Amino acid sequence: MNYDRYYTCDVVNGEGLRVTLFVTGCTHACPGCYNESIWNRRSGKPFTDEVRQRLLEECRDHDGLSLSGGDPLLPANRPAIAELCRLFKQQYPDKDIWLWTGYLFEEVRHLEMLRDVDVLIDGRYLQDQPTTQPWRGSDNQRLIRLASHR
Structure with a gap:
């Protein structure tokens, strides 16, 4: 996997x-996407063990x-x-993970990894459906607290 960047002091996401x-790679190709520059999964930098460890340390x-x-x-x-x-x-059992995806929850609900995700924002970005809902790019996207689906 490659990544484009990460923020260590984010209050928006x-x-x-x-x-x-922010990982690279997306096949949804939503018109108007603000991260079109990272659709190619080969762009960015490799997400190495060292990068992962540094990222985890930043979460402390x-x-x-x-x-x-x-x-x-x-x-x-x-x-x-x-x-x-x-x-x-494992390191931070009392902290949460939020994940944004263009897939619908119904398409990915079977993924075992979602046991560790607390909040999923699902659905493709639709530029003709603006929203005022927090943490979403378009009105079709849902904020799903996964604990209620376990």
Whole structure:
């Protein structure tokens, strides 16, 4: 998996103070997407063990981890994202993980890795459906608190 960037002081992508990782790779190709530059999963930098460890250390004094992109649930990204989520929850069991994906929850609900995700924002970005709802790019997207689906 590759990543484009991560923020270590983010208050926009989820509740509280967060560390936010933007992975590369997305096949949804939503018109008007503000992250079109990271659709190619080969762009960006390799998400190495060292990067993962540094990211986890940054989470120590934060409320949680946010995963965006691209699409963290792109099949090629899933193994690395699953491992990151597993390690995060081992290290910080009382902190939360938020994940944005263009897939619908119904399409990915079977993924074991979602056991470690607390909040899922699902659905493709639709530029003709603007929203005023927090943490969503378009009105069709849902904020799903996954604990209620377990």
